[in-house]
Amino acid sequence: MKKIKLAVLPGDGIGQEVTQAALPVMDALAIPYEASFGDIGWEFWKNEGNPVPERTWQLIENSDATLLGAITSKPEREAEEELAVPLKNFGLRYVSPVVQLRQRLDLFANVRPCFNIQHDKSFRCSIIRENTEGLYAGFDFYPMPEAIKQLVNKSPWDNYPEKDMSCALRIQSRHGLKRLFHFSFEYARQNHYTKVTFADKPNVLRKSSIFAREIFEEIAACYPEIKAEIHNVDAVALWLVRRPEEFGVIVAENMFGDILSDLAGGVMGGLGFAPSANIGMKNSYFEPVHGSAPRVKLNTANPSAMFLTIGLMLDHLGYSVEAKKIHMALVKTIQQGKYLTYDLDGLASTQDMAQAIIGNL
Ligand code: NAI
Numbered sequence: 001m002k003k004i005k006l007a008v009l010p011g012d013g014i015g016q017e018v019t020q021a022a023l024p025v026m027d028a029l030a031i032p033y034e035a036s037f038g039d040i041g042w043e044f045w046k047n048e049g050n051p052v053p054e055r056t057w058q059l060i061e062n063s064d065a066t067l068l069g070a071i072t073s074k075p076e077r078e079a080e081e082e083l084a085v086p087l088k089n090f091g092l093r094y095v096s097p098v099v100q101l102r103q104r105l106d107l108f109a110n111v112r113p114c115f116n117i118q119h120d121k122s123f124r125c126s127i128i129r130e131n132t133e134g135l136y137a138g139f140d141f142y143p144m145p146e147a148i149k150q151l152v153n154k155s156p157w158d159n160y161p162e163k164d165m166s167c168a169l170r171i172q173s174r175h176g177l178k179r180l181f182h183f184s185f186e187y188a189r190q191n192h193y194t195k196v197t198f199a200d201k202p203n204v205l206r207k208s209s210i211f212a213r214e215i216f217e218e219i220a221a222c223y224p225e226i227k228a229e230i231h232n233v234d235a236v237a238l239w240l241v242r243r244p245e246e247f248g249v250i251v252a253e254n255m256f257g258d259i260l261s262d263l264a265g266g267v268m269g270g271l272g273f274a275p276s277a278n279i280g281m282k283n284s285y286f287e288p289v290h291g292s293a294p295r296v297k298l299n300t301a302n303p304s305a306m307f308l309t310i311g312l313m314l315d316h317l318g319y320s321v322e323a324k325k326i327h328m329a330l331v332k333t334i335q336q337g338k339y340l341t342y343d344l345d346g347l348a349s350t351q352d353m354a355q356a357i358i359g360n361l
């Protein structure tokens with residue numbers, strides 16, 4: 001069987017630990033693969049002036065799939081301060097590696113499944129966050145540009161100077177929304193979901209929401225067997241906490257999806273559980289939702305999110321049975337309650353819990 005060429009980018013902090021602990025599950029499942037490890041993250045920003053060195057892009061390009069651990073990302077001022085002295089004053093600008101990956105590989109759909117793993121309550125839904133445009137498209141300004149100031153011709157803002165105002169644009173395109181909604185309904189169909197909920201803010205962002213709604217309805221009409229609905233994002237947040245079992249696929253623009261999917265991570269039982277997939281027309285990469293968690297003590301991070309992330313990757317590569325086995329082994333490990341990390345009120349190390357999961361396969 002052809003071996004899967006896998007690019008593994010452990011990254012920073014607990015990204016390293018959870019990757020190392022969970023990757024052996026691939027061998028335990030007898031997946032034919034070959035891993036090549038690549039550089040990404042804060043160290044490479046500090047020492048090379050680029051958190052995603054060119055050699056890493058090459059590696060990704062030559063691989064069938066990419067697995068990322070987690071990265072550390074800091075605001076502009078800290079990034080400049082921590083840059084190695086010989087690299088200072090060349091005008092190097094820090095751009096978060098995850099933003100770089102999503103934009104350069106055009107990974108427009110960020111898929112974050114949310115299901116019961118700890119609780120008796122049964123639910124299964126999936127947040128699909130738009131990844132390339134919306135309020136995070138990168139048109140974020142301070143001071144307020146003159147051209148935009150012209151549009152803000154209402155009191156009190158028309159009286160303020162540009163230097164006392166900032167703004168961000170919520171960019172949405174027909175192209176971007178069409179592919180997002182298409183993907184969402186296809187995903188619903190393939191994963192046996194019966195409903196797609198578009199979480200937006202039609203009662204406040206009136207024009208842009210109408211634009212999105214028309215496209216949503218047009219695409220929904222191609223999937224008559226799937227129920228389509230639009231709700232205010234804040235109401236969706238509330239109901240996701242109260243009644244997660246009511247949802248199937250939830251699709252949202254970049255910022256709304258960002259917030260909802262972290263909330264969904266909380267509904268699952270914490271960031272230690274939440275997996276994600278970033279998917280485009282040609283490319284993809286897979287990562288736990290959590291970051292590098294510098295406050296977590298060495299080798300105590302919960303490896304579950306990474307296990308489930310590997311499951312998403314395997315599912316994407318056609319190994320659905322193996323993905324299901326990972327899920328079941330994890331559930332069993334939690335039910336046994338013996339090898340659990342601190343966030344699950346246990347004392348096990350990352351390695352202990354990972355080995356227990358692999359043992360339960
Ligand atoms: P974080 O996700 O790294 O951690 C937040 C908190 O969640 C931790 O302090 C811990 O209490 C808990 N947590 C997260 N993962 C856990 C795990 N596997 N096991 C047990 N507990 C876990 O978010 P934070 O602290 O806001 O950011 C830390 C760094 O990570 C920052 O530099 C941030 O920019 C970066 N980050 C990177 C992401 C990525 O790689 N895609 C995503 C989010 C943040």
Ligand code: MG
Pocket residue numbers: 258259262
């Ligand atoms: Mg987030």
